Amino acid sequence: MSTEQLIINVRKAEASDSDKIWILMKELAVFEHYIDSFAITPEIVLESGFKKSPPDFYSIVAEHDSVIVGMLVYYFLPYTAQNKPSIYLKELYVDQNYRGQKIGEQLMGALRTEAENNNCGQIKWTVAPWNEAGKKFYERLGANENTEWLNYEWNISK
Template identity: 25%
Template sequence: MSGNENTNTEKIAIKKVTPENFNKFIELIEKLAEYEKLTPPDDDAKKRLREDALSENPRYEAYLGFMNGNPVGYITIYYTYSTFLAKPTLYLEDIFVLDECRKQGLGKELFEFCRNIARTKECGRIDWTVLTWNEPSIRFYEKQGGKRQDWFLYRLEGDEI
């Protein structure tokens, strides 16, 4: 966690999602869905998100990014495994900062936070995806040193599984 001041004198902090701040986390997920023009989680999905993050054996980790005490961004991560590296991979599922709070250092702090977790957990790499139309995010990731991979993303969903 940084807690450092950035050039805009906005105090930045990163904190784990807890039962007390979970509703703020959900509000930010809904804002990401709006930004990506996707359907936000329904009530059943929100219950699963709560259980899967806050259970004794969580399926994923979630952290809120704060600026001046206000939650304005978040990340969700989980781990996969690379058989070629024989090491865990940190998978960055979501990184999101409210539009009005972008370009103030929080996204970079959240991304660096992920890097630090990956180092601590001795991960061999960090993976994530980005929508092809999301040019601001593509530029952000490339500025952080991210390299586009030559992979196609495939999916089975719902009854197809």
């Protein structure tokens, strides 16, 4: 991409965006090294994010010339100790051909607006420890690393 700033439209995703959101989810799985366990399909994105009520997740997309070039997936944590909901940012990804255009910042700005509109007290997420560019990006936005809590997971396999 050139250094000229692109005109980007950031909006809530619609059902018709499901296929492109899935492609970006798959690209993120490759980038974050979990493609071998990636089990999401375009049909799952459509059903879980748009047809189910309430949906399992929400999404915001960034588009340039009607082409989706970035996506953000989130869901609400309705109850917290602060008696306010939080938003959990699950995925943020910008097509590698469109990086450096402040698209990630625009997506995060839209998420912040969503949090404010829903009386959320926080936006939470995790970053892979090896993802230095991601950590610097979030710190530039003013986010702080939470070193008070450790992440655990309990994998349940059949």
